[in-house]
Amino acid sequence: MDLISTLALYFCLTCAIIFFIGLLYSAIIFWFENEKRASFRALLIAIILPIPYFLSWQYSWEIVAIILLIDLILTAVAFSIPLPTSKNRTDRFPKTQIDERDIMFSRNELKPGSQRYEDYYSKNPNRKATDNEFRKEAGLLSNKSIFYNKLAYAASNASFYTVDQFKDAIDGPVNQKKEEISPERMLEFLIGWSKKLGALNIGFTKIENYHYYSHKGRGESYGQEIKEHHQYAIAFTVEMTQEMVTAAPQASIVMESGQQYLEAGRIAIQIGQFLRSLGYSAKAHIDGNYEVVCPLVARDAGLGEIGRMGLLMTPKEGPRVRLGVVTTNFEIPVHKYQQNHSMLDFCNRCKKCADVCPSKAISFDTPKQVNGIKRWQINSEACFTYWAKAGTDCGRCMATCPYSHPDNLLHNSIRWGIKHSPLFRRIAVPLDDFFYGRKPKSADMPSWVKEK
Ligand code: SF4
Numbered sequence: 001m002d003l004i005s006t007l008a009l010y011f012c013l014t015c016a017i018i019f020f021i022g023l024l025y026s027a028i029i030f031w032f033e034n035e036k037r038a039s040f041r042a043l044l045i046a047i048i049l050p051i052p053y054f055l056s057w058q059y060s061w062e063i064v065a066i067i068l069l070i071d072l073i074l075t076a077v078a079f080s081i082p083l084p085t086s087k088n089r090t091d092r093f094p095k096t097q098i099d100e101r102d103i104m105f106s107r108n109e110l111k112p113g114s115q116r117y118e119d120y121y122s123k124n125p126n127r128k129a130t131d132n133e134f135r136k137e138a139g140l141l142s143n144k145s146i147f148y149n150k151l152a153y154a155a156s157n158a159s160f161y162t163v164d165q166f167k168d169a170i171d172g173p174v175n176q177k178k179e180e181i182s183p184e185r186m187l188e189f190l191i192g193w194s195k196k197l198g199a200l201n202i203g204f205t206k207i208e209n210y211h212y213y214s215h216k217g218r219g220e221s222y223g224q225e226i227k228e229h230h231q232y233a234i235a236f237t238v239e240m241t242q243e244m245v246t247a248a249p250q251a252s253i254v255m256e257s258g259q260q261y262l263e264a265g266r267i268a269i270q271i272g273q274f275l276r277s278l279g280y281s282a283k284a285h286i287d288g289n290y291e292v293v294c295p296l297v298a299r300d301a302g303l304g305e306i307g308r309m310g311l312l313m314t315p316k317e318g319p320r321v322r323l324g325v326v327t328t329n330f331e332i333p334v335h336k337y338q339q340n341h342s343m344l345d346f347c348n349r350c351k352k353c354a355d356v357c358p359s360k361a362i363s364f365d366t367p368k369q370v371n372g373i374k375r376w377q378i379n380s381e382a383c384f385t386y387w388a389k390a391g392t393d394c395g396r397c398m399a400t401c402p403y404s405h406p407d408n409l410l411h412n413s414i415r416w417g418i419k420h421s422p423l424f425r426r427i428a429v430p431l432d433d434f435f436y437g438r439k440p441k442s443a444d445m446p447s448w449v450k451e452k
Pocket residue numbers: 309356357358359360361362378382383384386387393394395396397398
């Protein structure tokens with residue numbers, strides 16, 4: 001009994017020290033992330049939580065120390081119990097191809113009175129009234145929009161203008177002399193090089209029919225059927241920086257979107273040209289010039305899962321990324337898609353994006369059947385109408401998603417818990433709410449972006 005009591009007392013002292021240092025570290029990290037509320041709360045717990053452990057050791061309260069020890073052991077066991085995960089999973093949608101003419105960016109380009117406008121709405125009369133709602137608003141990057149910011153909007157326009165200049169480089173002549181390169185060597189090189197170019201993560205998949213749009217929905221080739229498909233795809237992510245995203249839906253979000261579309265476009269162009277120079281057909285898919293649905297390609301390439309908000313959620317940066325894709329006929333070893341059950345289980349419980357969405361476009365429900373496929377579907381019309389009002393691409397959902405927190409030891413430990421412990425997934429949402437708030441306010445934009 002003496003030995004157990006002594007062990008329990010020293011165990012209490014160790015716990016007091018670990019809890020204090022761990023929570024103090026969290027408070028410091030939160031502070032530097034400009035999360036003052038979270039920092040204050042972590043500091044408060046750093047002071048309160050170790051008290052019973054410290055006092056037990058200090059005054060040799062043996063019984064209390066043993067109770068605390070048993071309590072901690074039971075908690076550790078509870079976290080490792082494989083509790084059932086939510087059965088409300090999404091299917092691996094879609095089974096059919098999406099027509100690019102149906103996406104909001106394409107519909108936004110239809111000019112009332114034009115032939116394209118008349119053709120589109122004669123085939124889709126049910127969409128006319130809702131689409132005319134966003135046409136009544138100021139529009140993306142408009143000086144009449146809610147978050148108009150002269151310099152930030154000009155900077156965004158500059159990024160979108162620059163990425164548009166890449167359109168002539170998305171494809172090109174293929175070197176007639178094909179170099180013999182082993183798939184493994186190519187894989188190794190692409191993984192290393194893409195990181196050097198600025199990508200966060202890269203994945204590879206075999207192309208499925210549903211990866212490609214059925215028809216072009218933008219530009220001169222509007223309405224053309226997309227017939228030529230490559231067999232493989234390289235997908236990669238680029239990070240959207242936290243300080244620009246957390247101020248969403250203010251102007252910094254659209255600046256950052258423009259910047260990262262540009263980065264993704266540049267990397268895709270480089271990889272496409274690289275493959276063609278080695279004798280392999282390849283095409284870059286960049287902002288405004290996509291033939292594939294990037295989130296679906298990226299999901300199947302193992303970069304993440306499609307979550308409640310309809311974006312690709314990556315394990316480390318959540319939805320706080322932009323995507324780039326290169327399709328090719330080089331036979332690359334591919335990722336075997338496996339559904340990320342822990343992420344979908346967490347998404348089923350969290351619903352934070354649905355709570356903060358200013359247009360109520362995100363569902364609170366479990367995944368539902370849409371065209372025979374179980375999935376979450378956002379109300380894209382409501383979302384886009386808000387964009388047209390705000391002038392930015394909003395991003396409130398992205399900014400508040402618990403997966404979007406920065407990639408560091410603190411948040412990665414939480415992500416590890418979410419991935420491995422069903423019980424932890426159940427408490428991680430209230431924990432996130434406790435530190436950040438259920439509907440956290442938008443952060444301030446960096447001072448150099450603010451209107452003066
Ligand atoms: S971008 Fe904004 S409006 Fe659109 S779904 Fe996300 S939070 Fe809602």
